[in-house]
Amino acid sequence: MATASIQDTTLLPDTERLLRWPGLAIPDESPTRAWLAERLFRRTVRRLPVRAAFPGGEVVGAGGPGSPVMRIVRPVTFFHRLGIDAKIGFGEAYMAGDWTSRDLADLLTPFAERITTLVPRALQPLRRWVDAARPTDERNTVEGARTNIHRHYDLSNEMFESFLDDSMTYSSAWFPAGCDDLHAAQLRKIDGILDLAGVDADTHVLEIGSGWGALAIRAARRGARVTTLTISPEQRTLAEQRIKEAGVADRVQVLLRDYRDAQGQYDAVVSVEMIEAVGDEYWPTYFATIARLLRPGGRVGLQAITMPHDRMLATRRSHTWIHKYVFPGGQLLSVPAVLDNAAAAGLDVTDRHSLGSHYARTLRHWHDRFAANADRVAAAGFDPTFRRMWEFYLAYCEAGFRAGYLDVWQFAMTRPA
Template sequence: MTQQAFHPAQQRPVPVDPARWPDVARVPDAPVRALVAERLLRRVAHRRRLRVELSGGRLLVPAPEGAPVLRLHRPEDFFHRIGATGLIGFGEAYQAGDWDSPDLVALLTELATAPETLVPTGAQWLRRLYVQRQPETERPSTANARRNIGRHYDLSNELFALFLDPTMTYSSAVFPTGPGGRPEAGWDTLVEAQHRKIDQLLDLARVGPGTRLLEIGTGWGELALRAAARGARVVSLTLSEEQLALARRRIAEAGQADRAEVRLCDYRAAEGEYDAVVSVEMIEAVGRPFWPVYFSTIDRVLAPGGRAALQAITMPHERMLASSETYTWILKYIFPGGLIPSVRAIAQTADRYTGLHLSYCRPYGAHYAETLRLWRERFAERGAEVAELGFDQVFRRMWELYLAYSEAGFRTGYLDVQQLLLTREGNAR
């Protein structure tokens, strides 16, 4: 290592509970890999023109003013973590406070642009040193799915209420578009934008008076409420007990309990026949081995002439294939067991295992970037209230990174979000 250790008085260490965060508390001892990680960061900083700041204002490599900033508080710990576990270590280093950035989204956006070029082609074999496989206990089988969902969605309804809008909608909104097709997003218009998204999906599925609607993935009940207000009869499935309780209460308070029912039920156990199926950003939690079961379930419960409208986060097909066996920081800490599909994978799975076909697809990733920006800013503003709920600093930094990372993914096009329609032959119109 060429730089001196960062003086601890210049950055107060993040208190880490080793029982709660064992891999954040433990710094791996990987001196050779740490040297490789340092050299790789030098290369990335030079090629991407990043400003990597060390103690005393020193730079890892020369960089222009105004470049995205990666500020290393504990360089040695940072490089050992990355050397040992790659991008998982990068995330854990942020949780531990080993690094920061004055503009986290700008830094992550630069790193998320053409990520396949970050590691030189001749050094791709290095991935084998740190890439991990998904633990069997997180595979989203029937036995594990409820635990996976609970780790994220059962954290606390009060936590989500701090940064979501009053509809408690935790998926991309659809904003009005201004010049150049850019979304015009603001906190004061987020409720309207979430209702626009829901209404577009309900319209796509042709939900109206008397429609028998199955919703796979309840959230906190806003779509079920809006469908019931149209006169539909809704059955909504969730594996989150926290969401179940609040969604049922909201439906009862709205006077729609006779039209909307929420069940604690795995999608694989869905029963009945429905004119429409709607599922919003739930397929990401299904897992690739279970996509055939997911689409077969939709096909099984969908009545003749029925329509299925999905909202799905997607990634380009080749990137999906390359990452499908990789255990990532997001999977370890945020969404265990999941995989973001590609549009091609959705279409191919439906074609192969069901009588359904993809007949409509509308992308709008820029709207998700703006939705995430609003959530991220709100989460930061209400950090003290998050702490009052009992979430420690490691958790808060974890969620700061998660929201910023996701926003960067949509800003670069590494991620997208789609509204899709699945129909049987002759039913697309």
């Protein structure tokens, strides 16, 4: 254990601003849970290559002088938040300024690498009484999905422009060997999905989840006809503008429509990181809809973020910080869940490959761009608490991919003729 004092000049959000974020300024309290949370936290960091620096100079952790530092600014509120609900409180404590770090992803990665053992086995059965259940109003019904998507994708096109590349692609890139150009890597990823789906000049493509139009534009430039679906009005407006500016509006139709309401027959169906917003209740419907819309012999290109199957089963009903602040209604699949649901819908998986390490690099690019454009984000109306929230989200995800806890796959599927 080190004893040197560690300084950090990060400014804390003020109380008046936090009052606009329910629960952040004045957290719930539970002395017993806070006591237990502190002991579990200290036990954990003593085994990690990090340092937790407390007021007064105490430093706990197995990390050496160059290891990531977590500066605990307000220990009392920090441990109360952890004790009440660690899956939400840890991120909220960062948003509120109870703790801070100069390199979040480096700090969070060792935690992500040991996520299954952070809570001692003897205490794991207590989770059923501690973990918050997912709100029933976040179910991904047709109306619920619109509300959930609105809370994320309709935040502000300007905010998303602040950290995405020129293609406005909000999913994992695929970096060519020896190249760290994010834009080139995003185009390579899109081409990979289109290739898996066999998209060419004779193809009528259905895209489930328009994003801001990058994939539709790329497919149209191959000569394909594209019907693309979104339930985000903000995305649809900018996607149509970008499609028109790209000169392919005659080949692309953007519909404000839920995937369950789609009609027609298509040669190919593509969907990039939209399935994470479907929810396990509707996974069978999602795959059955793809099979219904795909002509016999047609092909599918699907990109999906995954987690280990056992962890998916253990956490599928948990309400986490990501759900509360970033992706309400979101749920990751496992590879077996993709394979099983595809098979049940009559789709054959013919190819797949992992891009997990590429997502870690993508997220680092996004984090650096977001930080560099902090003034632009502020000008778009987002306060420092939101910016800390978004920084934590990007770093939290990067750590998950760096640790291998999260992965992302491209799948090729066919509907037998």
